[in-house]
Amino acid sequence: MEGERPEELLESAFPFLELMSRYRCAMMEVETKLRVLDEEFSMTYNRNPFETIKSRLKKPISIIDKMRRKGMPLSVENIERTLNDIAGVRVICSFPDDIYALAAMLVKQDDIKLIEKKDYIAHPKPNGYRSLHLIVEVPIFLSNCKKYMRVEVQFRTIAMDFWASLEHKLKYKKEIDHSEEIAQELEACAEIISSMDERMQEIRNRIERG
Numbered sequence: 001m002e003g004e005r006p007e008e009l010l011e012s013a014f015p016f017l018e019l020m021s022r023y024r025c026a027m028m029e030v031e032t033k034l035r036v037l038d039e040e041f042s043m044t045y046n047r048n049p050f051e052t053i054k055s056r057l058k059k060p061i062s063i064i065d066k067m068r069r070k071g072m073p074l075s076v077e078n079i080e081r082t083l084n085d086i087a088g089v090r091v092i093c094s095f096p097d098d099i100y101a102l103a104a105m106l107v108k109q110d111d112i113k114l115i116e117k118k119d120y121i122a123h124p125k126p127n128g129y130r131s132l133h134l135i136v137e138v139p140i141f142l143s144n145c146k147k148y149m150r151v152e153v154q155f156r157t158i159a160m161d162f163w164a165s166l167e168h169k170l171k172y173k174k175e176i177d178h179s180e181e182i183a184q185e186l187e188a189c190a191e192i193i194s195s196m197d198e199r200m201q202e203i204r205n206r207i208e209r210g
């Protein structure tokens with residue numbers, strides 16, 4: 001069978017691999033910015049605004065699937081123009097207030113451009129999903145230029161993450177939509193979890209007030 005030589009194949013893949021590498025750099029930049037804020041917080045206030053931070057790069061197959069769903073022809077330029085979530089950073093905070101404090105501190109940094117904000121905490125999805133989503137652009141400094149890359153940052157509490165992780169598992173176990181009864185049950189669980197977040201936040205407020 002006649003095919004491309006390995007060198008040719010690698011050469012044609014280079015622009016895509018280069019794009020992915022830039023997203024990886026942007027993701028590292030955002031993660032570092034958040035870790036720096038965490039470090040400063042623990043020095044100044046003796047507490048950490050987040051529990052964990054995780055970064056992930058969207059897999060090529062997921063990129064192809066999403067481009068297809070959006071009806072976009074596959075090209076490196078189109079991928080960069082169309083998708084906001086190739087680089088993703090998830091920040092798991094202890095308390096709801098930490099989410100807004102941390103997000104505000106990130107966004108006000110003068111090299112960060114806020115592209116979009118979706119507040120699913122103030123406005124939960126109908127299924128009960130809660131998180132704060134930001135799309136930001138962060139510059140990465142290459143040998144001869146500066147390039148702004150988009151990164152999706154999701155902020156949620158441990159409680160919100162607990163719900164989202166389990167809901168995700170339940171959703172992808174079966175490729176069918178949940179029945180109305182199950183959807184209502186999931187939403188009810190999200191409400192309980194949310195009121196726990198509020199109570200824990202209130203406990204902290206009381207302790208801080210002394």
Ligand code: GTP
Pocket residue numbers: 085118125127129133163164165167168
């Ligand atoms: P996507 O095409 O999924 O990226 O949706 P979108 O572009 O409208 O963005 P949105 O901000 O709604 O969601 C982006 C990401 O948030 C998803 O890829 C998930 O990681 C997470 N997410 C959104 N909705 C849900 C949900 O109902 N359940 C769970 N578990 N995660 C969700």
Ligand code: MG
Pocket residue numbers: 085
């Ligand atoms: Mg997404």
